[in-house]
Amino acid sequence: MVRFLTRRVLVGVVTLIAISIIVFGLFFAVPSSPAKVMCGKNCDAASIAQVETRLGLREPIVTQYTKFMKGIFVGRTYADGTAFERRCDAPCLGYSFRNDEAVTTILSRTVPVTISIVIGAAILWLLIGVSLGMVSALRRGTLFDKLAIGISLTGASMQVFFFGLILLFLLVYTTGLLPFPSYTPFTENPAKWAQGLILPWVTLGFLNSAIYARLSRAQMLETLSEDFVRTARAKGLPLRRVYTKHALRAAITPIVTIAGLDIGASLGGTFITETIFGLRGLGKETVEAVGFLNLPIVVATVLLAAVFIVVANLIVDVLYAVIDPRVRLS
Amino acid sequence: MTAPTSAPQSPATTDTGPYLKVNDLRVQFPTEDGIVKAVDGVSFSVERGQTLGIVGESGSGKSVTSLTIMGLHNTKRARISGEILVGGRNVVGMSEEQTRRLRGRDMSMIFQDPLSALHPYFKVGAQIAEAYKVHHPNASKSECRRRAVDMLGRVGIPQPARRADQYPHEFSGGMRQRAMIAMALVNDPDLLIADEPTTALDVTVQAQILDLLEDLQREFNSAIIMITHDLGVVAQVADDVLVMYGGRAVEFGSVEQVMRRPQHPYTWGLLASVPSLHGDADADLVPIKGNPPSLINLPSGCAFHPRCRYAGRNGDRSFTEVPELHQVQERGHLVACHLSEADRQKFYAEDIAPSAGVAQ
Ligand SMILES: Nc1ncnc2c1ncn2[C@@H]1O[C@H](COP(=O)(O)OP(=O)(O)OP(=O)(O)O)[C@@H](O)[C@H]1O
Ligand SMILES: [Mg+2]
Numbered sequence: 001m002v003r004f005l006t007r008r009v010l011v012g013v014v015t016l017i018a019i020s021i022i023v024f025g026l027f028f029a030v031p032s033s034p035a036k037v038m039c040g041k042n043c044d045a046a047s048i049a050q051v052e053t054r055l056g057l058r059e060p061i062v063t064q065y066t067k068f069m070k071g072i073f074v075g076r077t078y079a080d081g082t083a084f085e086r087r088c089d090a091p092c093l094g095y096s097f098r099n100d101e102a103v104t105t106i107l108s109r110t111v112p113v114t115i116s117i118v119i120g121a122a123i124l125w126l127l128i129g130v131s132l133g134m135v136s137a138l139r140r141g142t143l144f145d146k147l148a149i150g151i152s153l154t155g156a157s158m159q160v161f162f163f164g165l166i167l168l169f170l171l172v173y174t175t176g177l178l179p180f181p182s183y184t185p186f187t188e189n190p191a192k193w194a195q196g197l198i199l200p201w202v203t204l205g206f207l208n209s210a211i212y213a214r215l216s217r218a219q220m221l222e223t224l225s226e227d228f229v230r231t232a233r234a235k236g237l238p239l240r241r242v243y244t245k246h247a248l249r250a251a252i253t254p255i256v257t258i259a260g261l262d263i264g265a266s267l268g269g270t271f272i273t274e275t276i277f278g279l280r281g282l283g284k285e286t287v288e289a290v291g292f293l294n295l296p297i298v299v300a301t302v303l304l305a306a307v308f309i310v311v312a313n314l315i316v317d318v319l320y321a322v323i324d325p326r327v328r329l330s
Numbered sequence: 331m332t333a334p335t336s337a338p339q340s341p342a343t344t345d346t347g348p349y350l351k352v353n354d355l356r357v358q359f360p361t362e363d364g365i366v367k368a369v370d371g372v373s374f375s376v377e378r379g380q381t382l383g384i385v386g387e388s389g390s391g392k393s394v395t396s397l398t399i400m401g402l403h404n405t406k407r408a409r410i411s412g413e414i415l416v417g418g419r420n421v422v423g424m425s426e427e428q429t430r431r432l433r434g435r436d437m438s439m440i441f442q443d444p445l446s447a448l449h450p451y452f453k454v455g456a457q458i459a460e461a462y463k464v465h466h467p468n469a470s471k472s473e474c475r476r477r478a479v480d481m482l483g484r485v486g487i488p489q490p491a492r493r494a495d496q497y498p499h500e501f502s503g504g505m506r507q508r509a510m511i512a513m514a515l516v517n518d519p520d521l522l523i524a525d526e527p528t529t530a531l532d533v534t535v536q537a538q539i540l541d542l543l544e545d546l547q548r549e550f551n552s553a554i555i556m557i558t559h560d561l562g563v564v565a566q567v568a569d570d571v572l573v574m575y576g577g578r579a580v581e582f583g584s585v586e587q588v589m590r591r592p593q594h595p596y597t598w599g600l601l602a603s604v605p606s607l608h609g610d611a612d613a614d615l616v617p618i619k620g621n622p623p624s625l626i627n628l629p630s631g632c633a634f635h636p637r638c639r640y641a642g643r644n645g646d647r648s649f650t651e652v653p654e655l656h657q658v659q660e661r662g663h664l665v666a667c668h669l670s671e672a673d674r675q676k677f678y679a680e681d682i683a684p685s686a687g688v689a690q
Binding site: 226227228230231232233234235236237238239241246249250323324325326 | 400402426427430431432433434435438439441443446447448449450451460461464465497499510513
């Protein structure tokens with residue numbers, strides 16, 4: 001188990017380094033100059049050059065990369081040869097080209113928003129989606145099953161912006177049952193935090209529930225036709241125990257994998273949801289930064305998204321090994 | 331050995347009679363293409379301490395028969411009629427809860443592929459202990475475990491206490507089947523159904539498993555149904571043999587009768603397609619021509635007639651009339667064939683016996 005873990009962590013680290021090189025290379029190699037964007041309209045070549053030096057953009061890309069990585073782990077100092085000097089402590093991800101705000105500050109403001117949205121929605125979709133799918137598999141062919149299939153088909157074919165806007169229209173604009181979504185930090189006021197996030201949770205949660213219900217139903221049906229389920233029945237176990245112990249355990253395994261990866265990917269940003277409900281999360285920040293060629297933010301958010309996915313993968317691998325004894329050997 | 335009732339009459343059951351009695355069992359599955367008549371009026375019986383071999387090609391209804399005895403079919407999807415008396419209790423029409431109480435305790439089953447039949451996520455010992463616990467709710471956890479380890483030892487698994495804590499994938503194929511057998515026998519069942527228990531194993535392991543089953547049968551005095559399409563297996567372990575074709579019984583008798591003096595052309599075909607165990611290795615194997623019939627549209631008359639080289643030797647009865655099981659001269663030997671006994675003996679002696687390397 002320890003060897004298994006070490007190997008997976010190593011693979012994760014190598015993956016992240018590779019991603020950081022690719023991302024850094026791609027974004028800092030773009031031809032258009034961020035200095036020009038920053039400097040504004042009436043800007044001469046000299047001041048552009050000065051800005052570029054200050055940002056370190058004139059150095060070779062490899063030097064830029066090592067400085068960037070050093071910044072993350074030990075901090076760095078920006079200087080342009082003049083009196084200008086600025087110390088940036090680890091973890092340093094640079095400064096926004098737009099308003100000079102530290103990227104770490106921006107992240108610490110936006111990441112909690114996205115995490116809050118995703119965690120709440122994931123709890124909803126896992127609870128509702130998986131139980132709906134499992135129950136309809138056990139009651140295959142009944143009215144319940146048909147209704148569940150119908151609802152999840154509708155849900156799965158809907159888009160976040162469509163469903164979210166309908167909810168906004170019905171619950172906020174027309175009836176006023178809920179306030180317009182907003183983000184209050186959980187530590188400040190948990191009730192307000194939840195109230196402000198109900199709509200995104202329901203939107204994302206419902207749509208994913210639909211997908212998870214279909215997935216769980218299919219998994220459960222497949223498992224029910226397995227030989228070991230027949231063996232469990234042949235032993236004389238009550239059906240309830242056959243389903244809850246023998247079938248569920250096997251059917252849930254692939255769902256754990258997919259859920260882990262989905263959650264990891266969503267943490268990288270839920271742009272559409274954030275945009276519809278006016279929430280400043282990681283997704284919205286990233287897309288805006290791309291529009292403004294705000295490279296430090298883009299690189300940081302893309303890297304962060306990669307970290308989420310790599311960590312999610314790692315957790316899924318570990319969970320898998322815990323659930324399935326056959327994985328431990330390989 | 332008691333001869334099975336060929337007619338669907340059910341005499342009063344007593345404790346002294348055969349442990350399992352199947353009378354005129356019919357199992358049908360309505361499907362989109364039509365009604366699958368998987369089992370169509372089959373009767374047989376098995377006594378404690380005896381082994382009945384059921385043979386037949388793929389799709390002849392062997393597994394459906396055994397699953398029906400175990401009450402493992404979804405009664406909403408399968409239409410079941412007839413009578414299955416297990417220790418005098420009729421399983422047909424029983425509720426799920428009633429059959430559940432019999433399953434694993436009075437009757438149990440071993441399946442073909444022990445790897446997929448064991449749960450991959452649970453330890454072997456725990457799976458066996460669970461089978462014990464469900465019928466002994468008052469047994470403590472350690473008692474159940476002790477019993478599981480004990481059973482693993484009895485089926486010949488070395489170091490059973492250590493093996494009990496391993497997962498099925500850590501066992502070899504033969505070990506897994508032994509573990510399956512331990513699980514099936516943990517409650518001393520009176521009836522054991524083995525559905526092709528050795529098909530997935532290599533030949534040496536096959537022989538070991540069959541020996542083990544015979545030993546355990548002597549010890550537990552259980553009735554065994556051995557389902558297989560391997561006539562060598564039947565010759566080795568069975569007391570009686572039931573030959574099935576297209577969901578019906580076409581021949582029944584003691585292993586001696588069916589293997590040495592087979593009466594049905596289908597049985598001849600089966601025997602001719604088996605390599606002889608002792609005979610001439612160069613003797614040609616003659617597979618039965620054609621394919622097993624569709625159970626939705628069985629051929630009219632004798633279902634075997636399209637593949638039978640003797641069809642039509644007796645007027646057109648082969649094509650119009652379904653043959654019933656009738657006793658031949660020898661007591662207890664039943665066959666469902668329109669040929670006269672004299673003809674059958676003549677054809678067998680002339681065409682079959684010289685070339686068939688009959689497994690004996
Ligand atoms: N649940 C079911 N629904 C519909 N048809 C079924 C069902 N179960 C079995 N059958 C059909 O019943 C027939 C008999 O199947 P069965 O499994 O008993 O064959 P078998 O003699 O055990 O063959 P094999 O040697 O391949 O195991 C087959 O044609 C099969 O397709
Ligand atoms: Mg079968």
